[in-house]
Amino acid sequence: MNKRAGIGFYIFLVVFVFFVMFPFIWVFLTSIKPPGEIFNNFNWFTADPSLASYENAITNRPLFRYMWNSFVVSTLTTLIAIGFASVAAYALTRLPIRFKGVILGIILAASMFPQIAIISPIYNFVTAVGLRNSYMGLVIPYITVSLPLAIWILATFFQKIPWELEESAKLDGASPFQTFRKIIFPLAAPGVFTTGILVFIAAWNEYLFALTINTSDEWRTVPVGISFYQSQFTIPWGDISAATVLVTIPIVILVLIFQRRIVAGLTSGSVKE
Amino acid sequence: MKFQLNEKQLGYAMVAPALILVILVTLWPVAQSFYNSLFDYRLNDPSRSERFLSSNMDLERYANDYFYLSRDLEALEGQAPDPDDAAAVAEISQEFEAYHAELLEMDGLAEQYEEVEGMIASFTAIADRDLKYASVENDWAEGFKAFLDDASEQLTTISQNTENEEFSVTAGNVAGSLDSVNTAVIESNFIGFDNYQRYLTDGRMWQSMGNTMLFTIVSVFAELVLGLMIALLINRAFVGRGIVRASVLIPWAIPTAVAAMMWGFLYDGQTGIVAHYFEQFGLIDDASVLLSTGAGGMFSVIFADVWKTTPYMALLLLAGLQTIPGSLYEAAEVDGAGKMQQFWKITLPLLKSSILVALLFRTLDAFRVFDLIFVLTGGGPANATESISIYAYITLFSQSNFGAGSVLSVIVFISVAIISTLFIKFIGSDLFAGKTGR
The missing domain is CATH 1.10.3720.10 (MetI-like)
Known part of the structure; x- marks a missing residue:
């Protein structure tokens, strides 16, 4: 088995990580758009970042x-x-x-x-x-x-x-x-x-x-x-994006600090020594 | 020798609390679910909100009604302008008292009735179920209910035919009281396996079962193949392992409901970027297809599950790969085996137990899928993505039908038991390897 990592391998890694992280990236980018810009607009970046969605997310619920x-x-x-x-x-x-x-x-x-x-x-x-x-x-x-x-x-x-x-x-x-x-x-x-x-x-x-x-x-x-967060008639995607980002942050921190331990724990139950 | 015995006793004492807790919170509820499934048990229907093996009397209600009814019947008899009507009322009154007397003759009922009466007189609500409900003879309950039906009908007819308005109104009221007494007599709602018969021939049950199986097979298979490919590719030393590991763990670590909300946004027909790109690349005709058609909904749910769980699968398989000694591959290389041959002859056989264990846990997880589908599509459109767990949840908690819902719960339980038995047959004792010690 080829254990050396070549340039093609790193390209694959970047693509892989991008695909896995894409939903988070997009939700984060949405959460900092002004609420009016979210609908019918597929621009990745907003020219006018705003925290309005965050404010709504924590005040509405x-x-x-x-x-x-x-x-x-x-x-x-x-x-x-x-x-x-x-x-x-x-x-x-x-x-x-x-x-x-x-x-x-x-x-x-x-x-x-x-x-x-x-x-x-x-x-x-x-x-x-x-x-x-x-x-x-x-x-x-x-x-x-x-x-x-x-x-x-x-x-x-x-x-x-x-x-x-x-x-x-x-x-x-x-x-x-x-x-x-x-x-x-x-x-x-x-x-x-x-x-x-x-x-x-x-x-x-x-x-x-x-x-x-x-x-x-x-x-x-x-x-x-x-x-x-979603009601019968409207789905406030801005609020939801912001709320998602807020609740994901503690988990991301937890995972970043303890990733080695988590992997060890997850795999311990399933692998024969 | 003495020390050995003490150690053993200590061992049992240490295992016991956890084991008892596990049994209490799992086996006992499953037994309860099975018991509930044998009843027509509905939380939103007062006469069926308890499980009654025999006929029962709601004594609180009955004592209350009896007091007024017995007085009203007598008054009604005196009021009757027509001797025929008076005779009819007298007969009803007599028979009613006879049933009442029979009730009080039953075992221990006289005392219980007295106690209930006392509490009603002091306006105390009766919280104790054993006091409130009295088990009564089935024949008596049947006869009494038939009599009440008859009497109420008779009085209604009399009330409609009489010329005397006052008498008519009172007779109507008494007929109403008789109906009220009728609801205090609760016939047994034990129905045995009727619920099972109903749900085993229910189209929606089989549809949700089919959805669940389709979801399980497709998503677990895709996760296994993709996970294995990723594990093989990253099973080497490279810079940035930490970043890859973290990015792989985050989808696994976030709550499924949160992931489902995110994907709901990405799939949305108007604002969803994934739906938009799929449309742009010609994969779907219209951005709204993903969440508004049955096939689109099923694809969306499976795709989101594959995204969330493939990284986890890759991690499990990677750990398995790392236990395969590199010398095996070197030896194969020397013997002239190609990469494909190495994969089929070395990697796959040695990875077998890791794969089977990962498959077991993933299959069971996928089979009981609830939150992902519940939040993402709610089982729709038109039940096209409804899993068996969601159908059971809706029956239990949206329709408050605990009897029927328990049947579906038991069906899920039995399916899961069958799946695990099959897997464990394949895996054998490997599952416990390295756990039980000497």
Whole structure:
């Protein structure tokens, strides 16, 4: 296989990156056009950049409230999922328990559950305990998505931690719990952190539960909030472009900082070592 | 030995909370969905908003109505100008009291009824379902309902035929009260597999199933081929890996709903640049085709999904490629194998498990597609892009029909179970490799 990168290869790369990024570029260019210039006009650049769309985007709809809601829900979900999952994944990879295959099978099956199959009982439950339009009303169903995902990825990370350290800690008289806290956890911290990012993104992006359970505007999350910018009769593309840019910025920052970790986390569950 | 046992117990204790949570939030709701699907269960219809295995009586309503009705019937009898009418009313009144007496004779009903009456007298709304509803004998409920229908009809006729205006109005009112009592008697809405029969022969169900399969097969196949090509091309050292990796991750990381809104703008018949360029290049006749025709809608949805997910697929496959030792290719080179031969004989077989795992996750994801289509086309035009999840969502939450919607949910669940079983048969134990340890 040719591992040298020639000029043709770089041209391909530029074209590829351009195609992937094109929707973002176009939406960004639209967001800084004056609202009147958006319709029936396919000029790439505007002569008269304006922030009017941004102003409309945050005044017509509580966009920052949506972002705050998403942030709180995703953070709570991540903390709960990581808490339960790290303990379970440690036991699954390290302790001599039986039925590991069965347990992992159940967890994998749970991560494959179609959300539509569980939404109506969850909706009934959340309504019955009075958690509609609240943060916990979303955090509880999000466990279905996040917990199996977290266990699955963490199990792979924990497996890679060298055994010898644990053995020597045991010889020195450390209890299994001490071993976990003092040896495994610090070594596993990067993996836990990576898993946290992935769970956070998964919770941030969830749509179906957020749409169904938090129906009042002030409790909507970003994905649902964005999809409600369009009304029956008009579609304010300027507002939508600006809102899209605003909600994409935090994700772009997250991806730019943690790209290596994210790739490691994404691929850990699917590749045999 | 003792230490070993403790370690084992600790292990179970550590797995248990997560496992119980997973089971509670997934298996229990699926079981509930299946149970719901056996009922004619509609949230927007008071007589069907609960699941009743047997006939039931809304005691709160009944006690309230009974109090007035029993008094009004007596008064009506006295008012009747014609002895025939008086006799008819007396007979209704008698029979009504007889049914009432029979009701109170049922197991524990007398006490429950008394409690409900007490709460009504003190104007307390009854929140406790077990108190509000009493299970009653099916035969009794059927007989009582038939009697109420009859009596109400009889009184209506009397009210229409009588000359006495005052008597006519009262008789009409009493007939109305009888109808009201009728709605307090709730017959069982357990219908078994009737919902399934209905939806398995429903054209819209099969159309949405067909849409879902078309979407899944085409988009996953395109993502696999394109993803594999990209992975093969970028599997080398080059300057700017970071930029490529970031640009590949961003479409994956943004919410699908946001991506769908963006593509909705790009495809728009008037302002959409993609629609505009497609028209300019002669790919479509008119810019509006993309979102206003069935084929255009399906293409748009698949294209947006391919854009969002191919980079992710490429990443998974790239990671698989990087585990193939370079020495294999060197050896093949020495043996005189061409590039194509190397691909078919080395790359593809060694990549097989990576490809299958990626395919499994992608197929399941694509099959339950909801947000992309829901936001981009809403299932339209004319249901041409409606996926099975969207049909289920509309039945559940737009029509508030939880019984029928649950049937569709269960159908999605069973399809997903079949797909995963097939895949896992192919992948085998590789899926768990490197996870269970010693």
